Ligand SMILES: Nc1ncnc2c1ncn2[C@@H]1O[C@H](COP(=O)(O)OP(=O)(O)O)[C@@H](O)[C@H]1O
């Protein structure tokens with residue numbers, strides 16, 4: 780795969796949010812984009828728009844492999860073609876090598892990290908809209924959480940989201956990004 784957008788200035792790179800379902804990627808990405816005056820793209824919302832159905836329906840009627848293919852097509856293309864966006868990924872997309880590689884080469888990747896204890900408190904509000912959670916026991920979800928954490932460790936910056944509000948996290952990221960942009964030589 781040829782990856783474009785590698786050699787662009789740091790302040791033009793897409794900012795890409797990764798992390799487990801419910802970590803706050805969509806909520807914080809939207810806030811961060813507003814604060815930076817950038818366009819916001821949520822991969823799931825864009826896939827829903829492109830294919831004309833909700834993610835839950837894609838899983839139900841076309842199956843998970845079809846959804847993973849849609850994610851790969853959409854995110855790899857986005858990494859190649861766009862700059863200066865804030866992009867929130869779906870939690871499973873970073874498991875695909877091509878997506879991970881395209882994001883890490885072309886963007887600034889922030890991992891929104893939270894502990895299993897904090898995550899469990901969000902479980903009830905996630906279950907209806909995350910098909911991946913519906914077919915698993917809590918023990919299996921914990922296993923998935925731990926195995927994905929290893930993959931998410933491949934990032935540029937990690938932000939712990941256990942105790943702060945989305946607003947505080949977005950503010951922290953703005954400060955962090957501005958420091959990086961100012962220090963670029
Ligand atoms: N820092 C936070 N503190 C408390 N609740 C949060 C926080 N970030 C997100 N949430 C809540 O968790 C749920 C999942 O958030 P969402 O942004 O959809 O996560 P993701 O896109 O990572 O799956 C939402 O109900 C959201 O309001």
Ligand SMILES: O=C(O)C1=C[C@@H](OP(=O)(O)O)[C@@H](O)[C@H](O)C1
Nearest residue numbers: 799800801869870871909910911
């Ligand atoms: O982790 C996953 O496999 C998924 C995460 C979801 O996005 P969020 O991480 O925004 O919840 C969505 O892409 C889909 O339900 C699958």
Ligand SMILES: [Mg+2]
Nearest residue numbers: 804805868869
């Ligand atoms: Mg999301």
